[in-house]
Amino acid sequence: MNATRILRDVGQSIWLDNITRDLLLNGTLKRYIDELSVTGLTSNPSIFNQAIKHSSAYDTSIRSCLSKGKSGEAIFFDLALEDLTQAADLFRPAYDRTNGIDGWVSLEVSPLLAYDTASTIAAAKELYQQAQRPNLFIKIPGNKEGVPAIEEAIFAGIPINVTLLFSREQYLAAAEAYLRGIERRIEAGLNPDVMSVASLFISRWDVAIANKVPKELQNKLGIAIANRTYKAVCELLGSARWLRIYNAGARPQRLLWASTGVKDPDASDILYVTKLAAPFTINTLPEKTLSAWAEHGQLNGVTMPTDGGDSDQVLQQFAEAGIDIDALAVQLQEEGAKKFADSWQDLMKVITSKCTTV
Numbered sequence: 001m002n003a004t005r006i007l008r009d010v011g012q013s014i015w016l017d018n019i020t021r022d023l024l025l026n027g028t029l030k031r032y033i034d035e036l037s038v039t040g041l042t043s044n045p046s047i048f049n050q051a052i053k054h055s056s057a058y059d060t061s062i063r064s065c066l067s068k069g070k071s072g073e074a075i076f077f078d079l080a081l082e083d084l085t086q087a088a089d090l091f092r093p094a095y096d097r098t099n100g101i102d103g104w105v106s107l108e109v110s111p112l113l114a115y116d117t118a119s120t121i122a123a124a125k126e127l128y129q130q131a132q133r134p135n136l137f138i139k140i141p142g143n144k145e146g147v148p149a150i151e152e153a154i155f156a157g158i159p160i161n162v163t164l165l166f167s168r169e170q171y172l173a174a175a176e177a178y179l180r181g182i183e184r185r186i187e188a189g190l191n192p193d194v195m196s197v198a199s200l201f202i203s204r205w206d207v208a209i210a211n212k213v214p215k216e217l218q219n220k221l222g223i224a225i226a227n228r229t230y231k232a233v234c235e236l237l238g239s240a241r242w243l244r245i246y247n248a249g250a251r252p253q254r255l256l257w258a259s260t261g262v263k264d265p266d267a268s269d270i271l272y273v274t275k276l277a278a279p280f281t282i283n284t285l286p287e288k289t290l291s292a293w294a295e296h297g298q299l300n301g302v303t304m305p306t307d308g309g310d311s312d313q314v315l316q317q318f319a320e321a322g323i324d325i326d327a328l329a330v331q332l333q334e335e336g337a338k339k340f341a342d343s344w345q346d347l348m349k350v351i352t353s354k355c356t357t358v
Contacts (some may be wrong), residue, residue, distance in 0.1 A: 003297030004037040004290075010303055011279030013102050015040035017258070017286045018047055021057035024086050036294055039094040039102040041087055042161070042199075042258070042284045044139070045111055046343040048080055053350045059358040066355055073110060075351050080107055081131055088133040095135040100195055101251075106161045107131070108139035111340035120149040121156075128158045137161035137197065142174040143333055150174060150196075154181025155188075159195045161256070164336045166201050167329035168229045174198050175236060175253055182250045192250035197282060200229055201259040202272050204332055210264070213321045219267045221323070223275045224314040230255065230278055231308035256282040261289050270297055278304035 004014055016029070016038050023029045032038040052058050058079055065075040084105045095103025109123040124138040140146050140153060141164040153160050154177070162174040178196045185192045205222035213221075236242060237252045246252070260272035260283055268274070269292045276283055277299055285293065315325060 002036070003293050003295075006297065006299055007273070007277055007283070007293075008037045010277055010299065011281075012277055013039050013282045014290070015042055015104075015256070015282050015284045016290065017042055017260070017284040019043045019083050019087060019105070020047075020051035020055060021083055022051075022055055024083060024090075025057060029087060030090060032290070033090060033094075036290060038290070039098075040091055040104040040282070042106045042139075042256075043080070043084065044108050044163070044343075045340045045347055048076070049343045049347040049350065051083075052076075052079065052347065052354070059354065062351070062354050062358050066358075071355070072348055072351065075355070076347060077127065077130070081127075084136060085131060085133055088131075088135050091135060100135070100193075101254075104135050104137050104159075104161075104195075104197075105133075106137040106139050108163065108340070111141075111337060111344045114141050114143060114337045114341065115145045117145045117149045120146065121152045124149065124153045124158050124160070125156060134159075137195075139163045139199075141333075141337055142170050142198070143337065147173050147177045150177040151181040151184075154178055154194050154196060155184045157185070157190070157194055160197075162196065162198045163258070164201065164333050164340075165199055166205070166332045166336070167225060167325070168232045169326070170329060170333065171198055171200060171229050171255070172232060172236070175233075178253045179241065179245065182245050186245065186248045186250070192245060192248050195251055196253040197256045198253055199256040199258040199284075200226060201332070201336065202226055202257055202276070203259045203261060203263055204336070205328070207263050208328060208332060209318070209323055213318065213323065217317060217321060219262075219264055219271060220314055221318055222272070224311045224318070225325075226257065226276055227304060227309045227311035228315065230281070230304050231306060231311070234306040252280075254280060254282060256284060258284055260284065261286040273297060274299065276304065277302070 087105045091103040113119045137159045139161045140149050142162045165171050182192045202222040206219045233255045257276045262271050273293045
């Protein structure tokens with residue numbers, strides 16, 4: 001059996017952590033769907049920066065945008081939506097087959113808006129309307145300013161992928177925002193069936209402390225954070241408050257594992273796939289990790305424990321090694337927002353450069 005089907009059979013969705021026009025044009029994405037059980041994908045500014053920078057496949061579209069007097073961000077969102085709407089159409093059978101649980105693509109609002117709630121809400125509404133696809137998530141960061149934007153966007157009926165979550169506490173804040181948005185829709189007599197996923201970043205934890213802890217703790221922090229968060233998810237989704245919204249027709253918000261490419265060359269290249277296999281979750285895999293899992297992935301019947309496993313003990317070991325988990329979670333979220341903003345600025349330069357040469 002193809003290893004990607006093993007994950008599907010335990011109840012986990014595989015999404016691709018990449019999008020390029022070449023993947024669409026050369027049939028690679030379609031092959032991933034047909035052969036590797038891929039049922040969705042995510043994008044971010046860093047992904048699009050690399051895609052546009054290293055391909056001439058966007059040149060014709062850029063020329064078309066220029067002829068319409070567009071520039072900068074307007075050109076980017078046209079290019080991104082052209083890719084993502086095509087991808088959304090490829091995933092539409094999965095979306096229809098699963099009644100909207102699977103088959104999604106994601107587009108992020110400008111990361112320059114990460115600390116501007118009102119502008120984030122406005123951008124989310126505009127992009128979703130522009131896409132005209134039911135299976136497109138708008139990505140909003142789960143930071144302090146993003147949380148109220150998530151609630152308002154859900155209340156407005158916009159499917160949201162909450163990005164840049166790094167801890168149980170950050171997840172719970174995002175889940176609360178989603179829940180409030182749904183409860184407000186129910187109170188207003190609106191359809192509460194508005195989908196959302198919450199994206200928890202994994203590998204960046206292990207990169208951040210790689211040279212600060214003993215060898216026996218290497219590559220264990222991200223997984224411990226994931227286990228602790230998954231326990232909170234299982235408890236929350238079974239709570240009386242959430243059960244009430246299900247009874248009104250709402251869906252649970254799924255947990256998505258992000259940043260699951262292994263950075264340590266001495267670690268297993270499928271570490272974050274093997275350790276994060278769990279029902280009703282999504283794992284977004286870079287192409288390299290997807291290929292590695294398809295080639296030699298094994299679970300041996302083991303999935304994530306719903307009670308958090310040994311995460312509390314492992315996290316205590318990190319605390320004893322001098323790692324302040326709460327402070328690091330805040331730091332990683334801030335750094336993540338900055339990295340996306342830096343990629344965005346670079347992306348705008350790439351587009352400007354291409355505008356002068358196409």
